[in-house]
Amino acid sequence: MPMHDAAAFVGAAIRSVQAQTVQEWELLVVDDSSRDDSHAVAERAAAADPRVRVLRNEGPGGAGPTRNVGIEAARGRYIAFLDSDDLWLPAKLERQLALLEVSGAPLVYSAYYKVDADFSGEAVDFAPNGRVVRAPLRLEYRHMLRQDYIGFLTAVYDTRALGKRLLPSIERRQDYALMLAILRDGHVARGLDEPLALYRAGRTGSLSANKLVAARYNWHIYRHVEELPLPRALWAFGNYAVRAGLKYLI
Template sequence: MPAYNAEATVGAAIGSVLAQTHTDWELLVTDDGSSDGTGAVLAEAAAADERIRPGRTAGRAGAAGARNEAIGRATGDYIAFLDADDLWLPTKLERQLAFAEAGDVPLTFSSYYKVAADFDDDPARWRPNGRIVRARDRLDYRAMLQQNHIGCLTAMYDRRTLGTRYMPDLRKRQDYALWLSILRDGGEARGLAEPLALYRDARADSLSANKLSLVRYNWQLYRDVEKLSLPRSLWALGQTTVRSVLKGRI
């Protein structure tokens, strides 16, 4: 869990992990140079439960650097991701671990709900709101080039099969880059249809700017990280842009 100036939401995100029906976990939260009370919230949570293990980056490392700092401290067989402003539903780990082990698939993800940015209810009392981002059943590398179909807050990979995999040092789209790198090596990802997490919508006034900037980051990903040819990069960018515009998201 990367956390930057997340004092208002990180406590709820941690609480959603504490409420998991599967209890054998470690929560590695990395404070990415926050200037608010994030560090105090993390210290209090760690004092109350030894499974919560805070860390800190040297200055501002960005989301990729903060996530990688946490991954580097992990000791478990699986790596799962949750941002400091999102939430897991109580059975998330239990259901996804059973799904991953039954299907013997090293990269899994699930459907999730969208909620308002100011959502402050307890996930344990969650009632479906109909705003579901549905997971695809299966994904391979070609399908992922067309769009990032994996919500980071639902992703989980098996270190026993894949080894410890880090996110490329990109300002944005570093999670997308990690999924692509895993699928590029062969195999597929499997999606669980059941929604298992709550994703806070971005502020309405930031959506247009974010959509435009992400086109640039997608291009950087295809050309500089994936090393795709110019024609294939143009094809991938066209696919992801058109699909995202049609769905109202990038």
């Protein structure tokens, strides 16, 4: 759980992990130079629950490097991701661990709900709102080039199959680049079209600004990370533009 100036949200995010029906987990909250009370909130949770550990990112800032601190410190077999302003629904880990076992896939994900930026509820009390970002049941590399179908707050990967895979050193969209890198190696990811998490939409920046930034970094990934030939990069970007526009309408 990367954390930066999230004092208003991180307590609920931590409680959503503590409310999981699966109770054998560790939560690594990694503080990225917060200037508010985020660190104190996380430390209080850790003092009351030994499964919660609070770390600091002493290196380069940003969500990617901060997540990598947590990945490197993790002691469990499975690596899962949750931002400090998002929430997991109670059965999230149970349902995905079952999928990992039955499918044999090294990477799983699920559908998720969108909630407003000012959502103040708890995951255990959430009533379905109809704003669902759907998840395909199976993904290969070629599918993920068309669109980032994996909500990172739902991603879980198996270190026995993949090792510890870190997010790449690019400025943005490191989560998408990591999912592409795993699937590029020939792995197949499996999904549940059941919403298992809550994504807080529109917390920072305008919708149009976010879309433009995401588009620019997707293009960077296609051309400079995946090193796609220009025709294939244009094909991928065209697919992304159409599908991303539809997703933003949810």
